[in-house]
Amino acid sequence: MYDLLIHNAWVVTVDGNGHIIPDGVIGIQGDRIVHVGPQSAGDALPAARETIDAARGIVLPGLVNAHTHLPMTIFRGLADDLPLKTWLEDHIFPAEAAHITEDTVHWGTLLACGEMLLGGITTCCDGYFREEAVARAVAMSGMRAVLGHGVIDYPAPGVPDPADNIRTATRFVQQWQDVSPLITPSIFCHSPYTCSDTTLARAKAAARDEGVLFQMHVAETRDEIPPVGERGASPPLTHRLAQLDLLDNDTLLVHGVWLAPDDIDRIAGSGSSVVHCPESNMKLASGIAPVTQMHRAGITVGIGTDGCASNNDLDLWREMDMTAKLHKVAGGDPTAMPADSVLAMATREGARAIGLGDRIGSIEKGKQADLVILDSAHPAMCPVYHPVSQAVYAGGGEMVRDTIVAGRVVVRNHALVNGHMAETMAQVRAIARRIKNASAKRPGGDTGQGSSL
């Protein structure tokens, strides 16, 4: 007797061997997958408390958004099409300083989780400040997450004195260890250019002591490449990270746009993982990460949406499509970055990158029941010659019929089961009105978009 049974399903397991079951059944007990296999012709369906007919739709492992800043939904579209410095210094930093409170983080995170669950993302990896408020909201949403409290050598929301930065992050980890099976705490060190050597080393040591993931932005823009000095080229960027003992299996490097071949070899040797954020890197014109080379070196690479201020949504279907197409055109090779690699990045590899590879990322017996059922009734789901191609090149939020996290149905027939979205959206709109009014008063604070179409 299963708790939940899914049948009539085109199961893409992403198990590492490309196993696809054209007419599959998935049996779930509690939060776990206990059976995956073909439906025997003529046999009755196994008994279950609840049975879901996938109606010949594609069933995938829940998508893993390996890098985001959840509360930044409140800044979605606040400032676009601007030079990076103007965008950050005139818009995002002032908005964060003025508007990131427990309250705004709460509502912004709830909105982000609703958007992601409706879009088939069952797990995310976040890094931000006031992370305890993020964690409480994520727990309410029913989503799985790795949540990293931010560390930076500047005053930050909730951490007015940078001297407290590592202590605050460590306290967050200790408070959220073992609170919920869906929430895994982490430490998020902002970047090598906003943290001193001492901060970087101490933050990694704290993460190591607590046994948690250490996340860090690395090589997002060209400005981070060490300059060529009088005595020739400096050592590559990751030389410093290795000297500080930051690189090991439990380190996640975000972006990696400007990693040099030496960096890639060093990261591969260390066992650290990378998150690719193609849409954010493209929108901010940061560059194109050498993901094909990372794959060749054996680095585990996940995919992330980044925050809504630089994207402007949390849509991993679009990131997958972008990843496949960007690397084909950048390398002049239509066989580069094939659909199966990309789907793996958004599921199994992403799960490994954020330290949850043994629990999620594929549809296999013993793994957590995190699943997405695509709606076979949508016109763009017809025909389907290859379910993996379909998911990567023609999948989208409009096709997500049901989303299941740890055996619990959180999206049913295109709607959130936990229906608090109307209040959340009303709260976020009120927050946005305050942000817009404050922004309009700042010199250069209004981008003027819409007045010059």
Next chain:
Amino acid sequence: MYDLLIHNAWVVTVDGNGHIIPDGVIGIQGDRIVHVGPQSAGDALPAARETIDAARGIVLPGLVNAHTHLPMTIFRGLADDLPLKTWLEDHIFPAEAAHITEDTVHWGTLLACGEMLLGGITTCCDGYFREEAVARAVAMSGMRAVLGHGVIDYPAPGVPDPADNIRTATRFVQQWQDVSPLITPSIFCHSPYTCSDTTLARAKAAARDEGVLFQMHVAETRDEIPPVGERGASPPLTHRLAQLDLLDNDTLLVHGVWLAPDDIDRIAGSGSSVVHCPESNMKLASGIAPVTQMHRAGITVGIGTDGCASNNDLDLWREMDMTAKLHKVAGGDPTAMPADSVLAMATREGARAIGLGDRIGSIEKGKQADLVILDSAHPAMCPVYHPVSQAVYAGGGEMVRDTIVAGRVVVRNHALVNGHMAETMAQVRAIARRIKNASAKRPGGDTGQGSSL
């Protein structure tokens, strides 16, 4: 008394002056917009046979998909991640030769139109064979379209003898002139490398005689650039087109990936337009079209999805997002290709490119009532600081609540009003089974995807 009134709408007019009405009303009589303006506080709404409350959602001109091959939905995902030559010669050409019939064209086109209308596309510009079957299906769907019958110097579906190619295309134009206000016939000459000088010149002359748009693929791949001969570089690609008198106001050049600066100047001088198909160009690794340079030269540029064999969907939201982001990263400039330019390409400029600029492409008094209403209830529609950014960077099919073509509501609350989609999809699935079976029997005919994940 209006026939249709839309109120409580955030109207993005795309009128060329960036006019946005935060609390707008649109009055429609028959197929035409007769009033666009702000809602007067306290005043009663004007009387109308039908009133639609946009619920504070964004209202845009219907999107214009300026280049596609509608019947190719039946090949969606048939062959992906392959070298261009293998993809074309081992998969697409044999599939077209074997499976493009009146019947498959009918169902494939109906499917395409359903997908596009649900995704907010109200007008498309198509080029294919058996175009009379395309036209009948488009007319059934309620979509607006420019439809070009194909001309090529090889045997083609419905045109076994290439000697008949221009006569067949011209007959299609004559048969569909003035049949339906929604359908505008055209001639689609495949390309300069599949048509002789004589064919190109005669096809353009026929289009000119009939007063219709002349469409042609140009400079999609690097192979089309004239080779450097013994006596130095050949004249640029468009030199030949100009010699043949192909370039004027009524010519639409598709792709233009490998246009040189000289070509761009010549096209700008001629008044011809260009369609940019970023996703197709990226997926096939064709290259990145110099759209920023085209804009600088004053060329009208629309956006197209291309056919489903090379994309794999008909989603203009994704094309807009891709256009903005691709050109930012390619040029290393986050201010390049701003949201307002991109939205204009997908509406007003696309309409001009396909010869319908005086009738559609913006929300203005006197224009056709082709409109999209975005659903303010979707989490990714919250908050909205700038409706244009929102549409380009966070818009998607899942947000299209209602679609209106020529004053007729064709999508209401996320569903097609004309509900024949289930039969259409069943028919296309049956066609796809036949294609798959035939493909499996051909040597090298199965891509094997799914077995090597």
